[in-house]
Amino acid sequence: MTKHRSIPPEFMTVGEVAKKMGVTVRTLQYYDKEGLLSPSAESEGGRRLYTDKDLVRLHQIKALKSLGFSLDAIKHRLISLETPEDVAAALADQADSIREKIELLKASLTSIEQLREEVLQMQTVNFKKYADIIVNLQMKNDSYSLIKRFDDETLDKIRNRFNKESGLKFMDRLNRLSDEILALQEAQVPPESERCQEVVEAYWELIMEFTNGDMTMLPKLMEIGTIDTATNAWEERQKKINDYLEPALKIYFSTPGKDPLIGVKE
Structure with missing residues:
Protein backbone atom coordinates (compact mmCIF):
# COMPACT_ATOMS: atom_id res chain seq x y z
CA MET A 1 0.00 0.00 0.00
CA THR A 2 1.44 3.39 -1.03
CA LYS A 3 2.09 5.89 1.77
CA HIS A 4 1.81 9.65 1.35
CA ARG A 5 3.06 12.46 3.61
CA SER A 6 -0.05 14.47 2.93
CA ILE A 7 -3.38 13.62 1.32
CA PRO A 8 -3.19 14.18 -2.47
CA PRO A 9 -6.26 15.70 -4.17
CA GLU A 10 -7.20 12.42 -5.84
CA PHE A 11 -7.52 10.61 -2.49
CA MET A 12 -10.29 10.62 0.10
CA THR A 13 -10.32 9.72 3.78
CA VAL A 14 -12.54 6.99 5.18
CA GLY A 15 -14.86 9.66 6.61
CA GLU A 16 -15.22 11.37 3.27
CA VAL A 17 -15.97 8.10 1.49
CA ALA A 18 -18.52 7.14 4.14
CA LYS A 19 -20.32 10.45 3.77
CA LYS A 20 -20.24 10.41 -0.03
CA MET A 21 -21.43 6.80 -0.36
CA GLY A 22 -23.97 6.75 2.47
CA VAL A 23 -22.27 4.09 4.58
CA THR A 24 -20.74 4.14 8.04
CA VAL A 25 -17.05 4.35 8.83
CA ARG A 26 -17.46 1.12 10.75
CA THR A 27 -18.80 -0.59 7.62
CA LEU A 28 -15.77 0.52 5.60
CA GLN A 29 -13.45 -0.67 8.36
CA TYR A 30 -15.23 -4.05 8.36
CA TYR A 31 -14.95 -4.37 4.57
CA ASP A 32 -11.25 -3.59 4.87
CA LYS A 33 -10.77 -6.16 7.63
CA GLU A 34 -12.56 -8.83 5.60
CA GLY A 35 -10.52 -8.09 2.47
CA LEU A 36 -13.61 -6.95 0.61
CA LEU A 37 -12.57 -3.34 0.03
CA SER A 38 -9.12 -2.22 1.09
CA PRO A 39 -8.01 1.42 0.65
CA SER A 40 -5.57 2.14 -2.14
CA ALA A 41 -3.14 4.13 -0.01
CA GLU A 42 -2.29 5.33 3.49
CA SER A 43 -0.94 8.58 4.83
CA GLU A 44 2.19 8.68 7.00
CA GLY A 45 -0.12 9.45 9.88
CA GLY A 46 -1.94 6.17 9.31
CA ARG A 47 -5.05 7.55 7.65
CA ARG A 48 -6.63 5.18 5.14
CA LEU A 49 -6.99 6.74 1.71
CA TYR A 50 -9.42 5.83 -1.08
CA THR A 51 -9.62 6.66 -4.77
CA ASP A 52 -12.46 6.98 -7.27
CA LYS A 53 -11.70 3.41 -8.31
CA ASP A 54 -12.38 2.32 -4.72
CA LEU A 55 -15.70 4.17 -4.84
CA VAL A 56 -16.67 2.25 -7.97
CA ARG A 57 -15.81 -0.97 -6.15
CA LEU A 58 -17.83 0.12 -3.13
CA HIS A 59 -20.77 1.00 -5.37
CA GLN A 60 -20.62 -2.48 -6.85
CA ILE A 61 -20.61 -4.04 -3.39
CA LYS A 62 -23.66 -2.00 -2.35
CA ALA A 63 -25.51 -2.84 -5.56
CA LEU A 64 -24.84 -6.56 -5.27
CA LYS A 65 -25.69 -6.57 -1.57
CA SER A 66 -29.06 -4.95 -2.36
CA LEU A 67 -29.73 -7.81 -4.80
CA GLY A 68 -29.40 -10.32 -1.99
CA PHE A 69 -25.81 -11.46 -2.40
CA SER A 70 -23.95 -12.30 0.78
CA LEU A 71 -20.67 -10.54 1.51
CA ASP A 72 -18.93 -13.89 1.20
CA ALA A 73 -20.39 -14.38 -2.30
CA ILE A 74 -19.39 -10.86 -3.30
CA LYS A 75 -15.88 -11.35 -1.99
CA HIS A 76 -15.19 -14.74 -3.55
CA ARG A 77 -17.27 -14.73 -6.70
CA LEU A 78 -18.45 -11.36 -7.86
CA ILE A 79 -15.92 -8.63 -7.27
CA SER A 80 -13.38 -10.33 -9.51
CA LEU A 81 -15.89 -10.73 -12.36
CA GLU A 82 -15.09 -8.47 -15.26
CA THR A 83 -17.37 -9.31 -18.20
CA PRO A 84 -21.15 -8.84 -18.46
CA GLU A 85 -21.49 -12.56 -19.17
CA ASP A 86 -19.73 -13.46 -15.93
CA VAL A 87 -21.92 -11.10 -13.92
CA ALA A 88 -25.06 -12.36 -15.68
CA ALA A 89 -24.16 -15.97 -14.85
CA ALA A 90 -23.60 -15.07 -11.21
CA LEU A 91 -26.93 -13.23 -11.09
CA ALA A 92 -28.65 -16.26 -12.61
CA ASP A 93 -27.24 -18.39 -9.79
CA GLN A 94 -28.49 -15.88 -7.25
CA ALA A 95 -31.92 -15.82 -8.90
CA ASP A 96 -32.12 -19.61 -8.52
CA SER A 97 -31.18 -19.25 -4.86
CA ILE A 98 -33.85 -16.61 -4.32
CA ARG A 99 -36.48 -18.78 -6.01
CA GLU A 100 -35.55 -21.64 -3.69
CA LYS A 101 -35.90 -19.33 -0.68
CA ILE A 102 -39.29 -18.17 -1.96
CA GLU A 103 -40.51 -21.77 -2.19
CA LEU A 104 -39.30 -22.45 1.34
CA LEU A 105 -41.03 -19.31 2.59
CA LYS A 106 -44.24 -20.31 0.81
CA ALA A 107 -44.09 -23.73 2.49
CA SER A 108 -43.46 -22.09 5.87
CA LEU A 109 -46.36 -19.69 5.35
CA THR A 110 -48.69 -22.56 4.44
CA SER A 111 -47.63 -24.48 7.55
CA ILE A 112 -48.20 -21.45 9.77
CA GLU A 113 -51.67 -20.90 8.30
CA GLN A 114 -52.56 -24.57 8.73
CA LEU A 115 -51.30 -24.58 12.32
CA ARG A 116 -53.32 -21.43 13.02
CA GLU A 117 -56.50 -23.16 11.86
CA GLU A 118 -55.79 -26.15 14.10
CA VAL A 119 -55.01 -23.92 17.08
CA LEU A 120 -58.34 -22.11 16.72
CA GLN A 121 -60.21 -25.45 16.66
CA MET A 122 -58.54 -26.71 19.85
CA GLN A 123 -60.29 -25.92 23.11
CA THR A 124 -57.15 -25.31 25.16
CA VAL A 125 -53.58 -24.15 24.65
CA ASN A 126 -51.42 -27.25 24.22
CA PHE A 127 -47.88 -26.62 23.00
CA LYS A 128 -47.08 -30.34 22.82
CA LYS A 129 -49.87 -30.79 20.29
CA TYR A 130 -48.73 -27.67 18.44
CA ALA A 131 -45.26 -29.21 18.16
CA ASP A 132 -46.72 -32.52 16.95
CA ILE A 133 -48.76 -30.71 14.29
CA ILE A 134 -45.68 -28.79 13.12
CA VAL A 135 -43.64 -32.00 12.86
CA ASN A 136 -46.39 -33.69 10.86
CA LEU A 137 -46.71 -30.68 8.57
CA GLN A 138 -42.97 -30.90 7.94
CA MET A 139 -43.42 -34.61 7.19
CA LYS A 140 -46.20 -33.66 4.73
CA ASN A 141 -48.53 -35.93 6.66
CA ASP A 142 -52.00 -34.99 5.43
CA SER A 143 -53.60 -36.49 8.54
CA TYR A 144 -52.02 -33.85 10.81
CA SER A 145 -55.47 -32.45 11.61
CA LEU A 146 -56.29 -35.61 13.59
Whole structure:
Protein backbone atom coordinates (compact mmCIF):
# COMPACT_ATOMS: atom_id res chain seq x y z
CA MET A 1 0.00 0.00 0.00
CA THR A 2 1.44 3.39 -1.03
CA LYS A 3 2.09 5.89 1.77
CA HIS A 4 1.81 9.65 1.35
CA ARG A 5 3.06 12.46 3.61
CA SER A 6 -0.05 14.47 2.93
CA ILE A 7 -3.38 13.62 1.32
CA PRO A 8 -3.19 14.18 -2.47
CA PRO A 9 -6.26 15.70 -4.17
CA GLU A 10 -7.20 12.42 -5.84
CA PHE A 11 -7.52 10.61 -2.49
CA MET A 12 -10.29 10.62 0.10
CA THR A 13 -10.32 9.72 3.78
CA VAL A 14 -12.54 6.99 5.18
CA GLY A 15 -14.86 9.66 6.61
CA GLU A 16 -15.22 11.37 3.27
CA VAL A 17 -15.97 8.10 1.49
CA ALA A 18 -18.52 7.14 4.14
CA LYS A 19 -20.32 10.45 3.77
CA LYS A 20 -20.24 10.41 -0.03
CA MET A 21 -21.43 6.80 -0.36
CA GLY A 22 -23.97 6.75 2.47
CA VAL A 23 -22.27 4.09 4.58
CA THR A 24 -20.74 4.14 8.04
CA VAL A 25 -17.05 4.35 8.83
CA ARG A 26 -17.46 1.12 10.75
CA THR A 27 -18.80 -0.59 7.62
CA LEU A 28 -15.77 0.52 5.60
CA GLN A 29 -13.45 -0.67 8.36
CA TYR A 30 -15.23 -4.05 8.36
CA TYR A 31 -14.95 -4.37 4.57
CA ASP A 32 -11.25 -3.59 4.87
CA LYS A 33 -10.77 -6.16 7.63
CA GLU A 34 -12.56 -8.83 5.60
CA GLY A 35 -10.52 -8.09 2.47
CA LEU A 36 -13.61 -6.95 0.61
CA LEU A 37 -12.57 -3.34 0.03
CA SER A 38 -9.12 -2.22 1.09
CA PRO A 39 -8.01 1.42 0.65
CA SER A 40 -5.57 2.14 -2.14
CA ALA A 41 -3.14 4.13 -0.01
CA GLU A 42 -2.29 5.33 3.49
CA SER A 43 -0.94 8.58 4.83
CA GLU A 44 2.19 8.68 7.00
CA GLY A 45 -0.12 9.45 9.88
CA GLY A 46 -1.94 6.17 9.31
CA ARG A 47 -5.05 7.55 7.65
CA ARG A 48 -6.63 5.18 5.14
CA LEU A 49 -6.99 6.74 1.71
CA TYR A 50 -9.42 5.83 -1.08
CA THR A 51 -9.62 6.66 -4.77
CA ASP A 52 -12.46 6.98 -7.27
CA LYS A 53 -11.70 3.41 -8.31
CA ASP A 54 -12.38 2.32 -4.72
CA LEU A 55 -15.70 4.17 -4.84
CA VAL A 56 -16.67 2.25 -7.97
CA ARG A 57 -15.81 -0.97 -6.15
CA LEU A 58 -17.83 0.12 -3.13
CA HIS A 59 -20.77 1.00 -5.37
CA GLN A 60 -20.62 -2.48 -6.85
CA ILE A 61 -20.61 -4.04 -3.39
CA LYS A 62 -23.66 -2.00 -2.35
CA ALA A 63 -25.51 -2.84 -5.56
CA LEU A 64 -24.84 -6.56 -5.27
CA LYS A 65 -25.69 -6.57 -1.57
CA SER A 66 -29.06 -4.95 -2.36
CA LEU A 67 -29.73 -7.81 -4.80
CA GLY A 68 -29.40 -10.32 -1.99
CA PHE A 69 -25.81 -11.46 -2.40
CA SER A 70 -23.95 -12.30 0.78
CA LEU A 71 -20.67 -10.54 1.51
CA ASP A 72 -18.93 -13.89 1.20
CA ALA A 73 -20.39 -14.38 -2.30
CA ILE A 74 -19.39 -10.86 -3.30
CA LYS A 75 -15.88 -11.35 -1.99
CA HIS A 76 -15.19 -14.74 -3.55
CA ARG A 77 -17.27 -14.73 -6.70
CA LEU A 78 -18.45 -11.36 -7.86
CA ILE A 79 -15.92 -8.63 -7.27
CA SER A 80 -13.38 -10.33 -9.51
CA LEU A 81 -15.89 -10.73 -12.36
CA GLU A 82 -15.09 -8.47 -15.26
CA THR A 83 -17.37 -9.31 -18.20
CA PRO A 84 -21.15 -8.84 -18.46
CA GLU A 85 -21.49 -12.56 -19.17
CA ASP A 86 -19.73 -13.46 -15.93
CA VAL A 87 -21.92 -11.10 -13.92
CA ALA A 88 -25.06 -12.36 -15.68
CA ALA A 89 -24.16 -15.97 -14.85
CA ALA A 90 -23.60 -15.07 -11.21
CA LEU A 91 -26.93 -13.23 -11.09
CA ALA A 92 -28.65 -16.26 -12.61
CA ASP A 93 -27.24 -18.39 -9.79
CA GLN A 94 -28.49 -15.88 -7.25
CA ALA A 95 -31.92 -15.82 -8.90
CA ASP A 96 -32.12 -19.61 -8.52
CA SER A 97 -31.18 -19.25 -4.86
CA ILE A 98 -33.85 -16.61 -4.32
CA ARG A 99 -36.48 -18.78 -6.01
CA GLU A 100 -35.55 -21.64 -3.69
CA LYS A 101 -35.90 -19.33 -0.68
CA ILE A 102 -39.29 -18.17 -1.96
CA GLU A 103 -40.51 -21.77 -2.19
CA LEU A 104 -39.30 -22.45 1.34
CA LEU A 105 -41.03 -19.31 2.59
CA LYS A 106 -44.24 -20.31 0.81
CA ALA A 107 -44.09 -23.73 2.49
CA SER A 108 -43.46 -22.09 5.87
CA LEU A 109 -46.36 -19.69 5.35
CA THR A 110 -48.69 -22.56 4.44
CA SER A 111 -47.63 -24.48 7.55
CA ILE A 112 -48.20 -21.45 9.77
CA GLU A 113 -51.67 -20.90 8.30
CA GLN A 114 -52.56 -24.57 8.73
CA LEU A 115 -51.30 -24.58 12.32
CA ARG A 116 -53.32 -21.43 13.02
CA GLU A 117 -56.50 -23.16 11.86
CA GLU A 118 -55.79 -26.15 14.10
CA VAL A 119 -55.01 -23.92 17.08
CA LEU A 120 -58.34 -22.11 16.72
CA GLN A 121 -60.21 -25.45 16.66
CA MET A 122 -58.54 -26.71 19.85
CA GLN A 123 -60.29 -25.92 23.11
CA THR A 124 -57.15 -25.31 25.16
CA VAL A 125 -53.58 -24.15 24.65
CA ASN A 126 -51.42 -27.25 24.22
CA PHE A 127 -47.88 -26.62 23.00
CA LYS A 128 -47.08 -30.34 22.82
CA LYS A 129 -49.87 -30.79 20.29
CA TYR A 130 -48.73 -27.67 18.44
CA ALA A 131 -45.26 -29.21 18.16
CA ASP A 132 -46.72 -32.52 16.95
CA ILE A 133 -48.76 -30.71 14.29
CA ILE A 134 -45.68 -28.79 13.12
CA VAL A 135 -43.64 -32.00 12.86
CA ASN A 136 -46.39 -33.69 10.86
CA LEU A 137 -46.71 -30.68 8.57
CA GLN A 138 -42.97 -30.90 7.94
CA MET A 139 -43.42 -34.61 7.19
CA LYS A 140 -46.20 -33.66 4.73
CA ASN A 141 -48.53 -35.93 6.66
CA ASP A 142 -52.00 -34.99 5.43
CA SER A 143 -53.60 -36.49 8.54
CA TYR A 144 -52.02 -33.85 10.81
CA SER A 145 -55.47 -32.45 11.61
CA LEU A 146 -56.29 -35.61 13.59
CA ILE A 147 -53.70 -34.75 16.24
CA LYS A 148 -56.00 -32.28 17.96
CA ARG A 149 -58.45 -35.13 18.56
CA PHE A 150 -55.95 -37.29 20.46
CA ASP A 151 -55.76 -37.10 24.24
CA ASP A 152 -52.39 -36.38 25.86
CA GLU A 153 -51.94 -39.95 27.11
CA THR A 154 -52.38 -41.44 23.63
CA LEU A 155 -50.07 -38.85 22.10
CA ASP A 156 -47.40 -39.63 24.70
CA LYS A 157 -47.57 -43.29 23.72
CA ILE A 158 -47.21 -42.39 20.04
CA ARG A 159 -44.27 -40.08 20.76
CA ASN A 160 -42.54 -42.88 22.64
CA ARG A 161 -43.10 -45.27 19.74
CA PHE A 162 -41.95 -43.08 16.86
CA ASN A 163 -39.38 -40.45 16.04
CA LYS A 164 -39.48 -38.36 12.86
CA GLU A 165 -37.58 -40.92 10.77
CA SER A 166 -39.55 -43.96 11.88
CA GLY A 167 -42.76 -41.93 11.65
CA LEU A 168 -42.03 -41.05 8.02
CA LYS A 169 -41.36 -44.69 7.17
CA PHE A 170 -44.57 -45.79 8.88
CA MET A 171 -46.66 -43.14 7.10
CA ASP A 172 -45.15 -44.13 3.75
CA ARG A 173 -46.17 -47.76 4.29
CA LEU A 174 -49.64 -46.75 5.48
CA ASN A 175 -50.18 -44.44 2.50
CA ARG A 176 -49.10 -47.12 0.03
CA LEU A 177 -51.44 -49.62 1.65
CA SER A 178 -54.26 -47.06 1.64
CA ASP A 179 -53.69 -46.50 -2.08
CA GLU A 180 -54.07 -50.24 -2.61
CA ILE A 181 -57.29 -50.31 -0.59
CA LEU A 182 -58.75 -47.50 -2.67
CA ALA A 183 -57.75 -49.29 -5.87
CA LEU A 184 -59.57 -52.43 -4.69
CA GLN A 185 -62.63 -50.37 -3.83
CA GLU A 186 -62.66 -48.63 -7.21
CA ALA A 187 -62.29 -52.00 -8.92
CA GLN A 188 -65.26 -53.22 -6.83
CA VAL A 189 -63.28 -56.16 -5.48
CA PRO A 190 -65.54 -57.95 -2.94
CA PRO A 191 -64.49 -57.59 0.74
CA GLU A 192 -64.51 -61.37 1.11
CA SER A 193 -62.07 -61.90 -1.78
CA GLU A 194 -58.67 -63.38 -1.06
CA ARG A 195 -56.83 -60.28 -2.27
CA CYS A 196 -58.92 -57.95 -0.15
CA GLN A 197 -58.43 -60.10 2.94
CA GLU A 198 -54.67 -60.10 2.39
CA VAL A 199 -54.67 -56.30 2.30
CA VAL A 200 -56.91 -56.10 5.36
CA GLU A 201 -54.54 -58.39 7.25
CA ALA A 202 -51.61 -56.12 6.31
CA TYR A 203 -53.63 -53.09 7.43
CA TRP A 204 -54.43 -54.69 10.79
CA GLU A 205 -50.77 -55.61 11.26
CA LEU A 206 -49.89 -51.93 10.74
CA ILE A 207 -52.39 -50.95 13.41
CA MET A 208 -50.86 -53.44 15.81
CA GLU A 209 -47.42 -52.09 14.99
CA PHE A 210 -48.66 -48.55 15.57
CA THR A 211 -50.08 -49.41 18.99
CA ASN A 212 -47.33 -51.91 19.83
CA GLY A 213 -50.16 -54.33 20.59
CA ASP A 214 -51.65 -52.02 23.25
CA MET A 215 -55.38 -52.74 23.04
CA THR A 216 -56.21 -49.78 25.29
CA MET A 217 -55.37 -47.50 22.35
CA LEU A 218 -57.88 -49.11 19.96
CA PRO A 219 -61.08 -47.43 21.22
CA LYS A 220 -59.46 -44.00 20.93
CA LEU A 221 -58.10 -44.80 17.45
CA MET A 222 -61.54 -46.00 16.34
CA GLU A 223 -63.16 -42.85 17.72
CA ILE A 224 -60.59 -40.58 16.08
CA GLY A 225 -60.71 -42.47 12.78
CA THR A 226 -64.49 -42.30 12.50
CA ILE A 227 -65.41 -39.64 9.96
CA ASP A 228 -69.11 -38.88 9.56
CA THR A 229 -68.76 -35.82 7.35
CA ALA A 230 -65.51 -35.10 5.51
CA THR A 231 -64.27 -31.51 5.76
CA ASN A 232 -61.10 -31.79 3.66
CA ALA A 233 -59.51 -33.92 0.96
CA TRP A 234 -57.71 -36.22 3.41
CA GLU A 235 -60.90 -36.89 5.39
CA GLU A 236 -62.79 -37.59 2.16
CA ARG A 237 -60.13 -40.10 1.18
CA GLN A 238 -60.10 -41.72 4.62
CA LYS A 239 -63.88 -41.95 4.70
CA LYS A 240 -63.80 -43.97 1.45
CA ILE A 241 -61.15 -46.26 2.96
CA ASN A 242 -63.21 -46.73 6.13
CA ASP A 243 -66.37 -47.54 4.18
CA TYR A 244 -64.54 -50.33 2.37
CA LEU A 245 -62.53 -51.56 5.35
CA GLU A 246 -65.39 -51.90 7.83
CA PRO A 247 -67.13 -54.91 6.22
CA ALA A 248 -63.79 -56.39 5.17
CA LEU A 249 -62.49 -56.27 8.77
CA LYS A 250 -65.67 -57.93 10.07
CA ILE A 251 -65.05 -60.80 7.68
CA TYR A 252 -61.37 -60.94 8.67
CA PHE A 253 -62.12 -61.09 12.40
CA SER A 254 -64.77 -63.78 11.87
CA THR A 255 -62.08 -66.09 10.51
CA PRO A 256 -60.93 -68.70 13.10
CA GLY A 257 -57.68 -67.67 14.76
CA LYS A 258 -58.03 -64.00 13.80
CA ASP A 259 -59.62 -62.76 17.00
CA PRO A 260 -57.98 -59.33 17.65
CA LEU A 261 -58.03 -59.90 21.40
CA ILE A 262 -55.68 -62.86 21.18
CA GLY A 263 -51.91 -62.35 21.30
CA VAL A 264 -51.89 -58.66 22.10
CA LYS A 265 -51.29 -56.70 25.27
CA GLU A 266 -54.25 -55.43 27.23
